[in-house]
């Protein structure tokens with residue numbers, strides 16, 4: 001049984017990367033089972049580093065993240081190797097004793113090739129967003145947009161916000177070159193996209209860190225399309241002031257930008273009393289069209305990035321039970 005013996009107790013099966021260099025991974029957390037891909041060799045260097053599920057954050061060694069398909073493939077390849085070796089070993093035992101004399105009985109054993117064990121081939125799935133982690137440079141691919149980096153565990157919400165804001169900047173550049181009517185539309189859309197990007201960012205941050213809020217259920221429902229509203233809610237849920245690192249006119253300018261977006265999105269771009277009350281905009285007249293300049297959007301973008309960084313920096317370092325909760329805890333102590 002030399003062939004079989006040579007296989008030893010372990011059979012190692014290489015799992016190849018797909019045509020883009022990615023290897024599929026699957027979360028073993030039963031309530032997640034999320035599928036994602038990473039490019040081995042990018043990201044953190046070192047042996048035995050853990051892997052973080054980009055969707056649920058579950059952390060475990062890389063050898064726990066094989067996909068069901070990869071396991072089926074590996075099993076079938078191993079099975080094939082074993083049966084092939086077994087077959088070769090049996091083949092060596094073949095014999096053929098010819099009958100002797102007139103009434104002798106001949107005995108022979110011939111090993112015929114059987115059907116080989118079928119290999120369970122698979123293809124890695126196509127995913128929706130490719131990310132290069134801004135922190136550790138791991139290249140990974142996911143469904144949806146937001147994720148934890150599988151290598152360093154850092155959430156990509158700021159990175160996605162920056163990416164979207166980069167596009168906002170490009171729209172404004174385009175507007176500077178375009179015809180007046182198209183330019184106006186581009187500027188309005190850029191403002192809309194800036195607000196949406198911030199809303200998406202804020203919601204995701206609250207969702208991921210909901211367990212740190214005084215009311216996790218409410219934390220997952222905070223809208224960031226209205227800055228003042230978001231400020232009030234974030235303050236009461238997480239104990240963080242969104243305007244903390246801003247000069248008063250920076251906050252005012254961003255708030256005005258967000259209110260202008262509201263007028264464009266919900267009032268056909270016509271100023272109403274609510275807008276005037278909320279912003280105190282001296283250039284706005286009720287019943288007239290709102291004026292949005294490239295500069296309005298650019299300054300809103302700058303402030304949005306500051307607010308986002310302040311909030312992310314605060315919430316990432318806050319532990320569950322800190323922040324708002326510890327203020328209450330402090331009363332007891």
Ligand SMILES: [Zn+2]
Pocket residue numbers: 027028029032033034053054055056057058
């Ligand atoms: Zn997961």
Ligand SMILES: [Zn+2]
Pocket residue numbers: 043133134135136137138149150151152153154
């Ligand atoms: Zn990373």
